[in-house]
Amino acid sequence: MKDDPVYGPVLQETVRHALAFLSSLPHASVAATATLEELRVRLGRPLPAGPQEPTAVMDQLVRDVQGGLTGNAGGRFYAWVIGGSVPAALAADWMTSAWDQNAGMYAVAPAAAVVEEVCGRWLLELLGLPPQASFALVTGCQMAHVTCLAAARNGVLARHGWDVEQRGLMGAPPIRIVTGDQRHGTIERALRLLGLGRDCLIDIPVAANGQLTAAALAPVLAAAPSQPTIVLLQAGDLNTGSFDPFSEVIPLAHQSGAWVHIDGAFGLWAAASPLHRHFTRGVERADSWATDGHKWLNVPYDCGYAFVNDRQAHYRSMGHHANYLTHSQAARDQVDWNPEYSRRARGFATYAALASLGREGVARLVAGCCQHALALVTRAGALPGVEVLHVPHINQGLLRFPDPAPGATEENHDRHTEAVVAQVVASGEAMFACTTWRGRRCMRVSVCGWATRETDIERAVQAIEQALRKSKHSS
C-alpha cells in the first residue's frame, strides 16, 4: 500500500513513537521523573513564528514530554482510580481522530450516532440496568453526575409543578440532596454547576462498614417529607470500594418520593463480574447512574456514562432544537441527551473496548483487578511494619506504615506513611498515592488496569519492602 504523501510520514512516525512508549512501560519508571522546571524549560519555547514539519513537531513533542508522563497505561500504576487502555480502544480512539466526526447529531455523523446507540444498549445490559433507560456518553463521571442530576432536578421539581428548564431555580421549591458523608468530591462540583450549591447537601455519617444505612436515612427523609429530594448513593467508595445497601435504601427513598442517583464511577463495574455482582444487588432500582469508561473499562480518557431511568426527565433537561440543525425523527441525536453541543465521537472507543473484551473479557478484567488488589494488600500487609486498614473486597485497599520509633504518635505514623509511599514512588517500581481515611493517612491501593500481571504485584510488594527498609535506616 502506498503511503499518503501528506499524512503518511507523520502518522507512520507517530505509530513508531507510540509503540516505543508502550513497549517501554514494563521497564520505565512508573512515576514521572522530570521536574516541573525541566518540563517548563523544554516545552515553554516561544510560539513559533512560522510553520514546522508535522514529523518535526511530533519528534520534538515526544522528546520534550519524556519523564513527564506517568505509566498508568502499563501494569504498575495503583494510585487513584486510573486504568489504562485496552488495545482495541486505543486503536479506535486513533480512528476517532482520523475520522474527526462531530458526534452531536445523526445527520452530521451517522455511524457515530448508531455506534453510541449500540454502546448504550450494551452497557445497560452489561451493568444490569433497566434496558429502557436513556443514556449519554460524556467526558467522565463528573459530567455523568451533571447529566443525571440535571434530569433529577427536572424530575423532582416537575412533581412539584415547577418547570425548571423554563423558570430556572430562582423561586423554585428548594431541593435537598441527601447523601453519605464519604461521597466523592465531584458530587459537590456537579451540584455547583447545576446551581444547587453546597447548602442543599445533607451529609449523613456512614456506618463503620462505609454504608449509608436505612436506619440513618429514614429520620432525615421523614424530617421534610414534602421537600423535593434527591438521595445520592455510592457503588464503590473511593477509599474502600464499599457499596450502599441498595435493596433497603432505594425503596425507602422512593417511598418518600425521592429520586435516587448512584455514583458508580468504578464500582458499578462489579455488576459485570459474576463473582462481584452481589455487591450491586438492587442498584438497578435507582433512577439514575453515573459511571466511567476511562477507569475500569480501560477506554482512553475522556469517557464517562450517564444512565437515566426516566427518559422524559432526561430529555426535558437536555433536549435541544435549533432551526438550522437537521433533527432526526428515527435516529438518536446525541445533542438531546448530552450536555455538549459539538463533541468528540467517543462512542467508537467504548464500542471497540466492549467488542474486543466481550462480556467474559469484561468480567475477567474486573475480577482480575480485584484478585490483584487482594494479593497486593495481603502480601504487603504480611511484611513487618505494615498495617492493613482495609482488605479489598473489590479493587480498593488501604495500608498504613506505622512509625517504628518507641512512643510514636498518630501524627508520626501519618508522616512515616507518607515517607514510605514517597520512597516507593521514587523507586519507579510502582505508583501509589496517599489518602486520609477516618482521620489517618494511609496508602491507597487501587488496581484498575487491564495490563497488571502477577509479576507487577510482586514488584510492588518488593518496592514496599525496600522502602520500609530504607525509611527504617533513615529514621
Ligand SMILES: *Cc1c(COP(=O)(O)O)cnc(C)c1O
Ligand atoms: C473518579 C471518580 C469520580 C469522578 O470521575 P471522573 O471521571 O474523574 O469525572 C466520581 N466518583 C468516584 C467514586 C470516582 O472514583
